[in-house]
Amino acid sequence: MQQPEDLKKAGLKLTLPRLKILNLFENSSERHLSAEEVYKQLLSTGEDVGLATVYRVLTQFEQAGLLVRQHFDNGKSVFELNKGEHHDHIVCLQCGHVEEFYDPEIEARQERNTSERGFAIQEHVLHIYANCVKENCPNKT
Amino acid sequence: MQQPEDLKKAGLKLTLPRLKILNLFENSSERHLSAEEVYKQLLSTGEDVGLATVYRVLTQFEQAGLLVRQHFDNGKSVFELNKGEHHDHIVCLQCGHVEEFYDPEIEARQERNTSERGFAIQEHVLHIYANCVKENCPNKT
DNA sequence: AATACAAATGAGAATGATTATCATTTGTTA
DNA sequence: TAACAAATGATAATCATTCTCATTTGTATT
Structure with a gap:
């Protein structure tokens, strides 16, 4: 896992919520996750992360190029790891x-x-x- | 203007809001209009139509095949006359x-x-x- | 033209996804 | 380890859209 480097490279502090979320994308069997799904996954594994933080981090990761956001017609967005x-x-x-x-x-x-x-x-x-x-x-x- | 026929064909009653909205699409210089824009245009011409009605009618017209809806990434939808x-x-x-x-x-x-x-x-x-x-x-x- | 009734409307409440606010907590850097 | 900006979590706010429901309006019928 070279997650910490990814975050540093993006100029983002190494915080628990960020590491947990990035880790989720790198280990989940589901490649495409919505903010709500990320939030629920974290809760279900006992992590204590706020929904607002999930949205914030997802947006930051998108801007940093770590994730790509997809807007679907049903009005929801899903995120996926940027494969380049x-x-x-x-x-x-x-x-x-x-x-x-x-x-x-x-x-x-x-x-x-x-x-x-x-x-x-x-x-x-x-x-x-x-x-x-x-x-x-x-x-x- | 064969608007009334279009509406009848679609099984929709001939109501003032519906005729006004359809007319707007057929006469506006702007081909792509959002619900909000339709609403404002009607207000600005002194028509008294509720925003809820605009949304309802737009959806009905879409289902009737009179209009086509486009969802853009900014989260807004615009409608356009269905050219077939x-x-x-x-x-x-x-x-x-x-x-x-x-x-x-x-x-x-x-x-x-x-x-x-x-x-x-x-x-x-x-x-x-x-x-x-x-x-x-x-x-x- | 008057009646009858379902369909349509308008005002405003409700929803669902997302964003903003703000007091508190947590990395990082000196 | 102190110091301070950055990040977080809880919750309120926002924005587009949908729902609710009492009132109004087409339309089909006397």
């Missing part, structure tokens, strides 16, 4: 399961379409809403 | 100006990437956040 490589998301409409994909041709065409219109692209969101095939998905496809 | 043809959006980060584009190759690749993973695609959101070149945009590019 961009990717888009497929979200199951039934169970919320999230899968990632990357298509260089789509990326290139986004860039082209945007610059053709005189815009300077800053970032983009490509979310595909679909029905997945997971065992426990309430949608029996 | 799908398109994606470029949003200016400074002034909020919205532009539309369509790239069949991007569409095709979304479909391919999704089905390859065993998902049945239902819909998607492709929003590009950029800096625009409008005269009145606070961003002097």
Whole structure:
């Protein structure tokens, strides 16, 4: 675990809440977590962290580039560890399961379409809403 | 104006608020309007419509296929007249100006990437956040 | 045109996610 | 170890949106 270095590099003090939250993302089986989920996970393991702190830390980690935030259409945000490589998301409409994909041709065409219109692209969101095939998905496809 | 027919076709009563809102979308110079903007526009023209009604009607129109809702990352939704043809959006980060584009190759690749993973695609959101070149945009590019 | 009734409306309360406030606690640095 | 800014937790506040419910309005019927 080189978490402490990550935090120092980002100019953030080494505090318990921050270490716990970062640790959660690095060890959880679920790659995509909402603020509420992070909060509940911490509570369930006996940690005493306030919800406000969870939101604050998540936002700081996003700004520091440690996490990436995804806004979904249901109005909720989830966070994921920044792997450094961009990717888009497929979200199951039934169970919320999230899968990632990357298509260089789509990326290139986004860039082209945007610059053709005189815009300077800053970032983009490509979310595909679909029905997945997971065992426990309430949608029996 | 064949608005009344549109409403009847959708199984909606012809009420003043509904006609006014639909009319607004068909005559406004701004194609993309938020609920708040619709509400303010109506107030400014002396119409007496409640904000709750605006939200209700907007949702009904969306379900009836008259309008399309776009959720942006800032947590706000805008609505636009349904032209029947799908398109994606470029949003200016400074002034909020919205532009539309369509790239069949991007569409095709979304479909391919999704089905390859065993998902049945239902819909998607492709929003590009950029800096625009409008005269009145606070961003002097 | 008057009646009847469900559907629609408006005002304001309620909600849910997120952010701000502020007194108290905790890292860090001298 | 003192000293002080930064961080935290509890809670209030905010913002967009939805819900509640008493009142009003289309519409279909006499």
